[in-house]
Amino acid sequence: MTDGGLDPLRAGLEEWIGKSLSASGPAVAPDEVNLPMIRHWVDAFGDRNPVYLDEAYARSTRFGGIAAPPAMLQTWTMGRPQIQGIAERGGSAGEIGSDNPISVLSAAGYTGTLATNSDLEFERYLRPGDRLESSIVVESISDRKNTALGFGYFVTWVTTYTVGPGEVVGRQRFRILKFKPGSDAVGS
Amino acid sequence: MTKEHTGSQPPSEIAVGDELPPFDLRVSPTVIVAGAIASRDFMPVHHDRDFAVAQGAPDIFMNILTTNGYVSRFVTDWAGPEAMLRSISIRLGAPAVPGKTLRFTGQVASKSVDQDECIVEVAIRAANDLGDHATGSVIVSLPLDHAAL
Structure with missing residues (x-):
C-alpha cells in the first residue's frame, strides 16, 4: 500500500537508483577460496556433499575437483570484522559510511531493518x-x-561477484525494508 | 569414495510433483552461531542473546547466509553431488530461533532439458511453529543420463 506520491525524502534518494555503492572500486575478498574455510562451513552445516572436500571424488565429477559450496558466495567477500565496538555501531561489523541510501534512511528515523x-x-x-x-x-x-x-x-540492491577482471561468477539480489519503528502501523 | 557419495538423482527418474525427503533441523544456539561464524557474519543478533532481545527479537536468530546454506544442503542431499545449483531465491518470514525445529520441505515444480543438462526447479519451504521462515525456489542442473530421456 502506497500512501501518496514521492515524498521529499524519497525524492532525495532517487539519485541513488542505478548507482554503484562501491565508489572506491570492488570489494576484494580477504582470502582466496580455500579449503579451511570450506571445511569450517561444511562442518557447521553438517553438509556431507563430497564435492566440497573429497578431492578424489570431486575429480570424478563434472566439477573436475573440489568446489566451494555455492551458498558461500557472499561469505568470501565479507569484510574482516572489527569486533571491538560492534554493539555500539548497532551491530555492524565495520564502519559504515553515511553516503548511501541506507544511512540516509536511518538518519531520517527509518532505523529498523528487515x-x-x-x-x-x-x-x-x-x-x-x-x-x-x-x-x-x-x-x-x-x-x-x-x-x-x-x-x-523497500531498498533492493544487486551484488555482482567476479573472479579476475570481469568474469562474473554469481549475483545476489537483496531486498530489505527500512522502517520507522512504532510509526502508524496497519492494524494497530 | 564411499557408497553414500554416489547417489545423484537420475534425471529420468525425477518427475514434477515429486517431494524431497523432509529435513528437520533442530535449531539450537550452537546451530545459529556455528552458521553465522562459518559464513563470517559477526552481527551480534546472531550470537548475543542480550543484544538480540534489546533489538526487539525473541532470541538470537539465524542469519540469511545460514538459511541459504541449509537450503543448499537440503536440495543437494536429495539431488546428489553431480547437481549444480543455478539459483536460490527465497522470501524471508518468521525468524529461525533456538528451540524451534525448522522443517525443510520441497517439491519438484518443473523439469526441462537444456542441451546436455536437465534443469529442475524445486519449490522449497522452511517453517517452524511461528510460520514460514523461508519460501522460494531452487534451480539445479543435473548431467543428463543418456540412457534415458
Missing part, C-alpha cells in the same frame, strides 16, 4: 585459488509504504 528477499544466482562453482571481488548497485527504492512494522521503504 530483510525480505534474497535471490542468489551461480554462473559457476568457485574453486580453491579463486579470488572473489564484489560490487554493489542499487536497483530500486520503493515509494513510502505503510507496512505491518510501520512506514518504510
Whole structure:
C-alpha cells in the first residue's frame, strides 16, 4: 500500500537508483577460496556433499575437483570484522559510511531493518585459488509504504561477484525494508 | 569414495510433483552461531542473546547466509553431488530461533532439458511453529543420463 506520491525524502534518494555503492572500486575478498574455510562451513552445516572436500571424488565429477559450496558466495567477500565496538555501531561489523541510501534512511528515523528477499544466482562453482571481488548497485527504492512494522521503504540492491577482471561468477539480489519503528502501523 | 557419495538423482527418474525427503533441523544456539561464524557474519543478533532481545527479537536468530546454506544442503542431499545449483531465491518470514525445529520441505515444480543438462526447479519451504521462515525456489542442473530421456 502506497500512501501518496514521492515524498521529499524519497525524492532525495532517487539519485541513488542505478548507482554503484562501491565508489572506491570492488570489494576484494580477504582470502582466496580455500579449503579451511570450506571445511569450517561444511562442518557447521553438517553438509556431507563430497564435492566440497573429497578431492578424489570431486575429480570424478563434472566439477573436475573440489568446489566451494555455492551458498558461500557472499561469505568470501565479507569484510574482516572489527569486533571491538560492534554493539555500539548497532551491530555492524565495520564502519559504515553515511553516503548511501541506507544511512540516509536511518538518519531520517527509518532505523529498523528487515530483510525480505534474497535471490542468489551461480554462473559457476568457485574453486580453491579463486579470488572473489564484489560490487554493489542499487536497483530500486520503493515509494513510502505503510507496512505491518510501520512506514518504510523497500531498498533492493544487486551484488555482482567476479573472479579476475570481469568474469562474473554469481549475483545476489537483496531486498530489505527500512522502517520507522512504532510509526502508524496497519492494524494497530 | 564411499557408497553414500554416489547417489545423484537420475534425471529420468525425477518427475514434477515429486517431494524431497523432509529435513528437520533442530535449531539450537550452537546451530545459529556455528552458521553465522562459518559464513563470517559477526552481527551480534546472531550470537548475543542480550543484544538480540534489546533489538526487539525473541532470541538470537539465524542469519540469511545460514538459511541459504541449509537450503543448499537440503536440495543437494536429495539431488546428489553431480547437481549444480543455478539459483536460490527465497522470501524471508518468521525468524529461525533456538528451540524451534525448522522443517525443510520441497517439491519438484518443473523439469526441462537444456542441451546436455536437465534443469529442475524445486519449490522449497522452511517453517517452524511461528510460520514460514523461508519460501522460494531452487534451480539445479543435473548431467543428463543418456540412457534415458
